[in-house]
Amino acid sequence: RQLLIGGAVAGLGAAAAVGADLMMNRADAAADAAAPPMNGEQMVPFHGVHQAGIDTAAQAHGVFLGLDLHDGVEREALVRLMRILTDDAARLTQGKPALADSEPELAGAPARLTVTFGFGPGFVARAAGAAPAWLAPLPVFGIDRLQPELSDGDLLIQVAGDDPLTVAHAVRMLLKDARGFAALRWTQRGFRRAYGTERPGTTMRNLFGQVDGTANPEPGTRDFDRVVWSDDGWMAGGTGVVIRRIRMDLDKWDRLDRGGRESSVGRTLANGAPLTGSEEFDEPDFEATTSIGFPVIPAFAHIRRARGEDGERIFRRAYNYDEHPDGEGVSESGLIFVAFQADVEKQFTPMQRRLDQLDLLNEWTTPIGSAVFAVPPGCAVGGYIGETLLG
Ligand code: HEM
Numbered sequence: 001r002q003l004l005i006g007g008a009v010a011g012l013g014a015a016a017a018v019g020a021d022l023m024m025n026r027a028d029a030a031a032d033a034a035a036p037p038m039n040g041e042q043m044v045p046f047h048g049v050h051q052a053g054i055d056t057a058a059q060a061h062g063v064f065l066g067l068d069l070h071d072g073v074e075r076e077a078l079v080r081l082m083r084i085l086t087d088d089a090a091r092l093t094q095g096k097p098a099l100a101d102s103e104p105e106l107a108g109a110p111a112r113l114t115v116t117f118g119f120g121p122g123f124v125a126r127a128a129g130a131a132p133a134w135l136a137p138l139p140v141f142g143i144d145r146l147q148p149e150l151s152d153g154d155l156l157i158q159v160a161g162d163d164p165l166t167v168a169h170a171v172r173m174l175l176k177d178a179r180g181f182a183a184l185r186w187t188q189r190g191f192r193r194a195y196g197t198e199r200p201g202t203t204m205r206n207l208f209g210q211v212d213g214t215a216n217p218e219p220g221t222r223d224f225d226r227v228v229w230s231d232d233g234w235m236a237g238g239t240g241v242v243i244r245r246i247r248m249d250l251d252k253w254d255r256l257d258r259g260g261r262e263s264s265v266g267r268t269l270a271n272g273a274p275l276t277g278s279e280e281f282d283e284p285d286f287e288a289t290t291s292i293g294f295p296v297i298p299a300f301a302h303i304r305r306a307r308g309e310d311g312e313r314i315f316r317r318a319y320n321y322d323e324h325p326d327g328e329g330v331s332e333s334g335l336i337f338v339a340f341q342a343d344v345e346k347q348f349t350p351m352q353r354r355l356d357q358l359d360l361l362n363e364w365t366t367p368i369g370s371a372v373f374a375v376p377p378g379c380a381v382g383g384y385i386g387e388t389l390l391g
Pocket of ligand 1: 210213214215246272302308352355361365
């Protein structure tokens with residue numbers, strides 16, 4: 001289009017220029033009709049048996065909000081809070097402004113926005129409900145350097161989407177409606193590749209450059225359902241989430257050679273294949289040894305240590321973070337490690353215990369924040385998230 005208009009300016013008559021312009025408009029319209037919908041228009045259904053944002057293919061941006069309930073907010077107020085927040089989430093995720101939206105134009109591009117709620121121990125106690133046995137801060141691990149201001153909380157709101165402006169708007173609307181009931185304790189902002197950078201379904205990379213998320217149960221399978229969804233009382237159709245802010249020392253990682261980096265995890269950097277295979281999804285062979293008898297996947301390798309018994313599995317849905325560095329370093333980066341599982345105590349905790357005892361990755365990683373929430377099931381149109389506990 002610009003070329004033609006440029007040609008007109010360079011000497012074509014005015015009528016020819018208008019004709020060329022019309023032709024191009026028709027061409028644009030035809031191209032528009034053939035084009036797939038813009039990603040901004042894509043929506044993830046809000047209502048359903050499970051909350052969205054768990055088995056949803058991970059969006060490019062994730063913001064995690066940990067809130068503390070104000071004193072005096074008890075069961076009845078919790079019902080009001082969750083009705084309001086559910087209404088906001090149901091509208092915003094479907095490209096509609098929230099009630100009394102201060103910037104309604106920002107709601108028009110949902111870009112696969114999801115909003116997912118989780119309840120901490122304090123929330124369930126105020127609701128006078130029966131908490132799942134695992135709903136408590138994790139045991140203390142030797143590797144932990146936890147900061148209280150990055151840990152715990154009564155209410156989790158996970159807001160994820162492929163567009164950062166949409167996500168920021170949703171966060172603001174939800175927080176404005178929550179502020180009469182709860183105060184923000186921590187915020188964690190994370191990212192993956194921008195939408196469209198890689199083919200959908202590509203396993204993400206973290207800031208160490210590793211392919212991260214290969215050995216994960218696959219949403220939509222019975223295996224995933226077994227690992228993730230609870231069938232216990234008001235939690236039926238819900239799940240448990242562990243959120244750990246894990247600092248990754250990129251400056252120290254810089255000093256490790258490629259071979260060392262690959263043995264620390266037991267997979268290659270090129271495509272995430274196990275050291276005993278060639279493709280990303282090849283099964284690791286933990287028995288294989290080198291010609292001089294050492295295990296190919298070392299005893300200290302992260303994947304050997306993380307792999308548990310059959311029941312001890314989790315679904316990881318992490319985001320990267322990258323903040324302003326303090327002191328001499330050039331990076332303050334890491335992983336917002338997010339793991340969903342039906343029973344935190346039976347699935348996550350034994351795994352973290354093993355990694356606490358031995359995992360070479362611990363040389364470069366430090367947990368600095370930690371929180372556990374019960375993620376209730378989804379709801380139908382007209383219902384609200386938390387109704388199985390509060391109703
Ligand atoms: C696998 C990185 C923390 C559990 C992996 C893999 C990488 C990785 C690169 C191999 C590819 C894959 O299957 O995803 C990291 C980094 C961490 C971290 C950089 C910290 C910053 C954790 C934590 C846990 C965990 C805290 C759980 C307590 C697992 C599990 C696997 C895994 C279960 C799959 C093991 C298998 O092959 O069965 N991780 N991880 N990771 N990680 Fe982590």
